[in-house]
Amino acid sequence: MPSEIQLPRLGWSMEEGRFLGWLVRPGERVAAGQPLFTVEGDKATQDVEASASGRLVPAPDAPAEGETVAVGRVLGWLLADGEAAPTPANPGTPIAPAEPARADATAPVPPSLASPAAPISPVHAFPASPRARRAARARGVDLASLSPSGTAGRIRERDVLAATPAPRAHPQSRARTDWREEPLSPARRTIAARLSHGHPRPVPVTLNLRCDASRLVALRMAFKVRAATDPAEPAPTLNDILVHLVGIALGQHPVLTASWAGDHLRFPRVIHVGFAVDTPDGLRVPVLRDVCNTPLKELAAQARAMAGAARSGRLAPADTEGACFTVTNLGALGIESFTPVVNPPESAILGVGAVVREAVPLEDGGFAALDRMTLSLTFDHRVLDGAPAARFLQSLRSLIEHPPVQPPPSPSHP
Amino acid sequence: MDKRSPLALYRSMLLIRAVEERLALSHQQGLVHGACHTYVGQESVAAGVCAQLADADAVFSTHRGHGHALAKGMQPLRLVAELYGREAGCSGGRGGSMHLFEPAIGMMGTSGIVGPCILQAVGAAYAFRLARLPHVGVAFFGDGAVNNGAFHEGLNMAAIWKLPVLFVCENNQFATEVPFASVAGNPSVAARGAAYRIPSFEIDGNDALAVEQAAREAVEAARLGNGPTLLECRTYRTRPHAEGMGDFTYRTREEVERWKALCPIARLRQHLLDLGMATGPDLDAMAAMAAAEAEAAHVAAVASPFPLASSALAHVLAPASATPPEPQPPTRPARTLSFMKATHEALAEAMARDPRIFVLGEGIGQRGGNFATTSGLHAIHGPERLRDTPICERGFVGLACGAAMAGARPVVDFMFADFLLDAVGEILNQVAKMHYMSSGRLRMPVLLRGCIGIGHSAATHHSGSYYSMYAHFPGLRVAVPSSPADAMGLLRTALAGDDPVLFLEHRELLNIKGPVPEGSHALPFGKAAVVREGSHVTVVALALMVHRALHACSVLAEEGISVELIDPRTVAPLDLQTILASVAKTGRLLVVDEDFAHCGIGAEIAAGVANAGFDDLDAPIRRLNGAASPTPYSPTLESALVPDADAIARAIRDLCAE
Missing domain, CATH: 3.40.50.920 (Rossmann fold)
Known part of the structure; x- marks a missing residue:
């Protein structure tokens, strides 16, 4: 009798998996126990062994390599000599469900009762109307970050608009619609679902890292000296230089720019970075455009103009749109480290602490006085894990400690 | 040769027999895709009646209609190809055996449901009367149909208006497979015609000469304005109800053999020989020619292609060119009119312009309509165009269907939409499908108008809406206006178009007033x-x-x-x-x-x-x-x-x- 090959359930919560390919050529004979195909589940990638001996005949509608399919899907058969593949192929004999008693899966589970072993809840806590979904897609708003305001408990278009009140008239803000979408891997989906259980919103985690800011401070000083002699060359602020370096680091770690879109990740094609400005009316976050490709001098000019506009209340709404990452700096106020709050739909924000001169032990047993500062990165754990976030911070530290910025020429003395 | 001559009748009957025998064989060979009801044994009736008819005379036939089509002059290829489902078929493959249409020669269709053809023949006769044409309408039907309301409603209307129509009942003694004697309170069909004071004759249907003579007198009387005649032709079909069906559960082999011996073709042959009108070899040669003609039709039909699947939806409605252009903004200021007055104006205007338009309904003549829909028009256009009807909705809707098929433009004023439910079969099975089944050759400008809606304690037989039900069916247009201007504009379009329209007027709106543009503004259908x-x-x-x-x-x-x-x-x-x-x-x-x-x-x-x-x-x-x-x-x-x-x-x- 033909032996069915089905996509196995590798873990109790696995509903689908990604078929990564056969390990045996179609038509070839395999022995029971021989690795037959590879599947990526929500936790791991695994080679699946043949459950019987026979000749491999993939199903006519077998998934392509890389395709995500439901658990239980018939992938093919192992046939004894003289046997023919049965038809039709799918659906196969049911594989037992993950939880036998799931008849009332739609019934709400009180959050207090939710344990790590409980079934994964939907990513969205609230349903959204089709129109709201479209608006959220267009504006890059994460529906999971919204609450419904109507009587039906459904997120409506107006709820999405309220989350992004500014009209988009500024031509530069067109960059926001320019996204690349990336499907979630089963693993990412599972992680996100687990993390957001009872938290259908960003799952913030903050990492702190101290770095040596001596060269940064020296660089800044060199710019200031030059500015003193040449008013046409105003000095970039420490923050300007940091944003410039952040742009480089983001280019190396684009996952920090991704945003959560429910069933996929969304990557901007151009990296715009917001920077927090304290104004008499409260916090404003103007956005610097295309930081990876904008020279430091221009970036500084942009930032100067925008900070000025922000402080005088003249910031255009479009100037605050389109960022995929934010830098906030409380160093001027003496704060050494803090927990910045992610600005949805962004997934990460960098907090910059004060530059503090402190004694640092040297390898030879002595101490040196160094200018140090603390970087605090808050990121959405649904989008990325701790290690990649840490690697981003390491890259940034390395950029800060060895800034790839040409210092201005020393002023010439007559 | 005079087609009424015995030799011409004989040839006509031979052709029917030869084609039927070819089709019976084709059915066995799988060339006929659907039902095939042969006419073998009854050829004398079609031949004798159709010999009296010109192309302009309209024949309405039954499921057993191959003989009528051939006797009326349909080319054998057009018939055979239709049964084979081919493009060369007389209905382009849309109809098959039970929907054979060739309007150009007055073959107005065979029908899978037999009663309505009686009403349609009455309607065609009405249209001929209206147009002052000397043509007649002819309905062929079996004994089964005389127990149907359509027979009684049709005979009554033909009698009261003395319409030029010939009712030909082919009493072959079985309604499908139910013996007529077992389901007839009065087994004489002719007696039923007499009950409506219609000259009615019972004749030997297997005697071609007797049929020819009776039909000749009846058609002459009709053309002279002496009204309808009913012929009950006693006959017998010697093949099963339909090819492939068992035959001896409801009748005996002996009975069939007895009737085969009374074959109308053999009988006429003997007559021709007896009178020396032809020799045996002459008649044998005629039979051989008929067989050759049937075989040639078969060969050509097999060679004809099947219609393209992409043409399946053609002819559901009349071509769009028939619908009026976008309305032009009125040049003169609007007037204020009531809903009723607005539609009255549109109807009065159309009737003055187009003599093909006539109105049917209860109390729409001198009385001017229950809702004054035709007020004053009777005085202008007279009773033929403002026709008060008996209370027989099915009957006069069926009449309207036949009249439209024959070129008139009927308006049925049914008062309340609830009443129209009695006529739903005529509307949905006949009026709505006719344009399609005739592969676009018959236009069906049938306007069905009346009231819908709840109000005024009219209770449940005077208050239904029904528009959703009619909108379900292809082939119909359904208008439900809400203002005097819309009512006027849509009614104008309905009156000018070539499709059947249900024009449903909410009773609670009939007296509302509103601005109506001057001039002849028409509103297109399908524009909100x-x-x-x-x-x-x-x-x-x-x-x-x-x-x-x-x-x-x-x-x-x-x-x-x-x-x-x-x-x-x-x-x-x-x-x-x-x-x-x-x-x-x-x-x-x-x-x-x-x-x-x-x-x-x-x-x-x-x-x-x-x-x-x-x-x-x-x-x-x-x-x-x-x-x-x-x-x-x-x-x-x-x-x-x-x-x-x-x-x-x-x-x-x-x-x-x-």
């Missing part, structure tokens, strides 16, 4: 009106509900809710585009419909919007309908059924709050 513009929610309403919704809109405007109100005006075709455009703006849709919700037009609109406007929706589509109940009489009960302005406002508020 944006009655009121708004931004928060789209409301779609028809007829009376438009007015109630408007009232609700005013109340809600004060609350800051901006409603866009759309009146589709016609539900078939339905202008979904205007609704979608509005929903794209508002994101919310409420359909207010006096008709029942279940399977109603509201469901159709909701499905269309969910399908094509899904991403525009910010809330579920809601419906507010009349309650699912027969209409009660008492005012408190009656008003509980229909959405009022408060209920509409409430529904809009709730939808906007979601």
